Amino acid sequence: MRKRPVEERIKDFEEVALGFSKEEAIAEATRCLQCKKPLCINGCPVQINIPKFIKEIAEEKFSNAIKTLKETNSLPGICGRVCPQETQCEMFCILGKKGKPIDIGTLERFASDWEIKLDQRPKAKSQEPRAKNQEQVKLAVVGSGPAGLTCAGELAKMGYDVTIFESLHKAGGVLRYGIPEFRMPRDILDSEIQYVKDLGVQIRCDVLIGKTFSIDELFEAGYKAIFIASGAGLPQFLNIEGENANGVYSANEFLTRANLMKAYDKQYHTPIKIGKKVGVIGGGNVAMDSARVALRLGAEEVYLVYRRSEQEMPAREEERENAKEEGIQFKILTQPVRIKTDDKGWVKEIECLQMQLGEPDESGRRRPVPIKDSNFSIPLDTIVIAIGQNPNPLIPSSTPNLKTGKKGTIEANEAGATSIEGVFAGGDIVTGAATVIEAMGAGRKAAKAMDEYIKNKL
Amino acid sequence: MKLNEIVNKKELAPSVKLFDIYAPNIAKKCLPGNFIILMVSEYGERIPLTINDCDRAKGTIRIIVQEIGRTTQELGKMKVGEIIPNLMGPLGHASHIEKFGKVVCIGGGVGTAVMYPIAKALKEKGNEVITIIGAKTKELVILEEEMKKISSSVHITTDDGSYGKKGFVTDALNEILSAQKIDRVFAIGPLIMMKIISEITKQYSIPTIVSLNPIMIDGTGMCGGCRVSVGNETKFACVDGPEFDAHKVNFDELLHRNNRFAEEEQHSCKLQEK
Numbered sequence: 001m002r003k004r005p006v007e008e009r010i011k012d013f014e015e016v017a018l019g020f021s022k023e024e025a026i027a028e029a030t031r032c033l034q035c036k037k038p039l040c041i042n043g044c045p046v047q048i049n050i051p052k053f054i055k056e057i058a059e060e061k062f063s064n065a066i067k068t069l070k071e072t073n074s075l076p077g078i079c080g081r082v083c084p085q086e087t088q089c090e091m092f093c094i095l096g097k098k099g100k101p102i103d104i105g106t107l108e109r110f111a112s113d114w115e116i117k118l119d120q121r122p123k124a125k126s127q128e129p130r131a132k133n134q135e136q137v138k139l140a141v142v143g144s145g146p147a148g149l150t151c152a153g154e155l156a157k158m159g160y161d162v163t164i165f166e167s168l169h170k171a172g173g174v175l176r177y178g179i180p181e182f183r184m185p186r187d188i189l190d191s192e193i194q195y196v197k198d199l200g201v202q203i204r205c206d207v208l209i210g211k212t213f214s215i216d217e218l219f220e221a222g223y224k225a226i227f228i229a230s231g232a233g234l235p236q237f238l239n240i241e242g243e244n245a246n247g248v249y250s251a252n253e254f255l256t257r258a259n260l261m262k263a264y265d266k267q268y269h270t271p272i273k274i275g276k277k278v279g280v281i282g283g284g285n286v287a288m289d290s291a292r293v294a295l296r297l298g299a300e301e302v303y304l305v306y307r308r309s310e311q312e313m314p315a316r317e318e319e320r321e322n323a324k325e326e327g328i329q330f331k332i333l334t335q336p337v338r339i340k341t342d343d344k345g346w347v348k349e350i351e352c353l354q355m356q357l358g359e360p361d362e363s364g365r366r367r368p369v370p371i372k373d374s375n376f377s378i379p380l381d382t383i384v385i386a387i388g389q390n391p392n393p394l395i396p397s398s399t400p401n402l403k404t405g406k407k408g409t410i411e412a413n414e415a416g417a418t419s420i421e422g423v424f425a426g427g428d429i430v431t432g433a434a435t436v437i438e439a440m441g442a443g444r445k446a447a448k449a450m451d452e453y454i455k456n457k458l
Numbered sequence: 459m460k461l462n463e464i465v466n467k468k469e470l471a472p473s474v475k476l477f478d479i480y481a482p483n484i485a486k487k488c489l490p491g492n493f494i495i496l497m498v499s500e501y502g503e504r505i506p507l508t509i510n511d512c513d514r515a516k517g518t519i520r521i522i523v524q525e526i527g528r529t530t531q532e533l534g535k536m537k538v539g540e541i542i543p544n545l546m547g548p549l550g551h552a553s554h555i556e557k558f559g560k561v562v563c564i565g566g567g568v569g570t571a572v573m574y575p576i577a578k579a580l581k582e583k584g585n586e587v588i589t590i591i592g593a594k595t596k597e598l599v600i601l602e603e604e605m606k607k608i609s610s611s612v613h614i615t616t617d618d619g620s621y622g623k624k625g626f627v628t629d630a631l632n633e634i635l636s637a638q639k640i641d642r643v644f645a646i647g648p649l650i651m652m653k654i655i656s657e658i659t660k661q662y663s664i665p666t667i668v669s670l671n672p673i674m675i676d677g678t679g680m681c682g683g684c685r686v687s688v689g690n691e692t693k694f695a696c697v698d699g700p701e702f703d704a705h706k707v708n709f710d711e712l713l714h715r716n717n718r719f720a721e722e723e724q725h726s727c728k729l730q731e732k
Contacts, residue, residue, distance in 0.1 A: 345714030
C-alpha cells in the first residue's frame with residue numbers, strides 16, 4: 001500500500017497510509033486463491049466472509065463487497081486500518097506460506113472508503129425494519145468504543161431500542177481519544193458512528209455510568225439488559241521518582257489532548273506543551289502513536305525508550321516501521337529509573353539503566369535484566385509514559401455484586417455474561433488492554449447472548 | 459426547561475458569577491464536595507467546577523465561577539436561557555461529613571463558594587461551625603450572609619483591610635486555634651493558602667481536609683493529568699478526591715503542576731480579548 005512521503009506527513013495529522021486505488025484493489029483481490037476451506041476466516045475475531053468480499057472486489061461489485069463486510073462487521077473502515085491483520089486473517093492466508101499474503105486489511109479499507117467517499121451508503125434504517133415484538137425492549141450499552149459500538153449496532157439490527165451512554169463529549173472511545181488522526185481519520189470515524197446511529201442507536205454523551213446513573217438505576221429506568229464496555233482507561237505509571245514532574249504525561253493525557261481535544265489545532269483551546277526533546281516510554285502501539293504525535297507537534301528529537309529489544313515490542317511491525325521512517329529513535333534495552341527536574345519542577349533528564357535479555361518470562365518474551373552500574377542519562381523536556389492501561393475501576397467499584405478479577409477486570413463468561421443477571425460485559429474492561437477487533441468480537445458475541453437472554457425472559 | 463439551560467445568573471462580585479443550571483440527573487444525586495466538568499463550546503476546554511448547591515425539586519445545580527481563564531471568561535458571558543453545550547457529573551467523592559464537634563471552615567476567594575455546601579452539611583450534622591472568609595478586597599467577599607446563617611461566628615479578612623480584619627485567613631485561624639480547642643479544619647482556596655493552613659494545623663495536630671483543584675481533562679480517571687502526591691502515593695484528584703488529608707498532600711509539587719500551562723493560558727486569554 002502506498003504511504004505519504006515522510007517529509008510531508010510529519011508536518012500534519014492527515015492520514016499516512018493512502019490505501020488502494022480501484023485498479024490496485026482489483027489487482028490485489030484477483031490474487032486471492034478463493035480457497036475451498038478458507039483459513040483466513042478463522043483468523044478473524046468477527047468471522048467476516050473474507051473470500052466472498054474479496055471476490056466481489058475482484059469482480060468490481062464494490063457495493064456487494066461492503067454489504068458482505070457489514071454482515072458481520074459494522075465498522076470496516078476502522079478495522080481495515082487498525083486491525084493487526086498480520087497476526088489474524090493474513091497470518092492464515094495460504095499465499096503467505098511462500099510469498100506475500102493477500103492484503104486483506106487494505107482491501108477491507110478500500111471497500112469501506114469507496115462507500116463513504118461516494119456516499120453510496122444505503123439508509124440503514126429503512127433497510128433493516130424492526131421486528132415489532134421487540135420494539136419496546138430497551139437495552140443499554142455503556143461506552144462508545146469499539147466493543148460498545150459493535151454491540152449496539154448488532155442489537156439495533158435485531159430490532160432493539162438501544163442507547164449508548166458515553167462519558168466524554170464525543171463518541172468513539174479509544175478510537176476518538178487514543179488513536180491519532182494520521183492512523184484513523186476522523187471523517188471515517190464519524191461516518192462509522194453515523195452508520196450505527198442510522199441503525200437506530202441513540203448515543204447519549206456526557207453521561208458517566210457509575211456516577212450520573214448506576215447500573216441499578218439503568219434497570220430502574222427500564223433497560224432490560226446492559227452491556228458494559230467501559231474499556232481500559234486507567235493509565236499505568238512507572239512508579240519512579242520524578243514521575244509527577246511538569247512535562248511528564250501519561251499516554252492517555254498526551255493523546256487525549258492531541259486527539260479528542262485537538263490541541264494541535266489553534267482553533268481549539270486545550271493546550272499541549274511539547275519540548276524539543278521528547279522521550280516516550282514503552283513499546284506498544286500506544287507508544288508508537290505518542291512518539292509520532294510528538295514529532296508532529298514539533299519535537300526535534302523523539303526517543304522511544306523500551307526495556308527489551310525491538311523483537312519483543314508489542315507494537316505492530318507496520319507501526320514500528322512508520323515510526324522509524326519518520327525518525328523516531330529507538331533506545332532499546334533501556335529502563336528508566338528516575339526523572340530529574342529543574343528547580344521549577346520541569347523535566348530535565350531521565351536516568352536509565354542498560355538492560356540485557358535473560359530467560360523468557362511468563363509472556364514468552366525474554367526478560368530484561370539490568371546491567372549493574374550501567375546508569376546513564378538522556379536529557380529530555382517532555383516524557384510520555386505509554387506502558388499500558390488498566391481497566392477503568394469506576395463501574396466495578398460502584399456496582400456491588402459485580403464480580404471482578406485480577407487487575408480490576410470484570411469477570412464475564414465466553415458469551416459476555418457477568419455475575420449479575422442481565423448485565424453483560426466485553427472488550428478491554430474484561431480482557432485488559434487488547435485490540436480494537438477483539439473488543440468488537442466481544443461486542444458481537446454479547447449482542448447474541450443478550451438477544452437470547454431477552455427472548456428467554458419474555 | 460432544556461437540559462443544561464442556564465436558568466438564573468447573578469454577579470456576586472466583580473468577575474465572580476453564580477449560575478443555576480437545569481441538570482436534573484446531577485441535581486438528584488449531587489452531594490457536598492462533588493463537582494462537574496463542563497465545556498462552553500465545541501472548541502473549548504473541559505474544566506472542573508465544584509457544585510455549590512442544588513435544588514432537587516427544580517432539578518437545578520448551582521455553580522459559582524471566578525473568571526480567571528479563557529473558559530471561565532466565556533462562561534461568564536453566557537446568559538440566562540443559553541445552554542451549556544457539555545456538562546457531566548456529579549464527579550468525585552462527596553465530602554466526609556460526620557459530627558466532629560467544633561470545626562473551622564476556611565474559604566479563600568471563590569473557594570468560599572466551594573466551602574459553603576460542606577459547611578452547611580457540617581452544621582446539619584450537628585457540628586459547631588466557625589467560618590473564616592478571606593478575600594483580596596471588600597467587594598470580593600462572597601456568601602457572607604449564607605455563612606452567617608450556619609456559623610457560630612464568621613471571621614472576615616481582607617488583604618487590603620477594606621473589610622473585616624486586614625490580613626490573611628491564617629491570621630484569623632491562628633487566633634482561633636490559640637484560644638480554643640478545634641476538632642477539625644476544612645480549607646478551600648488558593649493552593650498556597652491551603653499549604654500554609656496545613657502547616658499551621660499540623661503544629662496543633664488538628665485533622666485538616668482540603669479540596670484540590672488540579673488541571674483535569676476527562677474527570678473519570680482516564681488521563682492522570684490531575685495526579686497529586688498524597689502520603690507518597692500518587693492519587694487522581696478526579697476519582698480519588700477532590701478532598702484529601704491536608705497533612706499528607708505534597709503542595710509544592712501541585713503548585714508546580716498547576717503552572718504547567720500558565721503560558722498557554724495567558725496567551726489564550728489575550729487571544730480572546732482581541
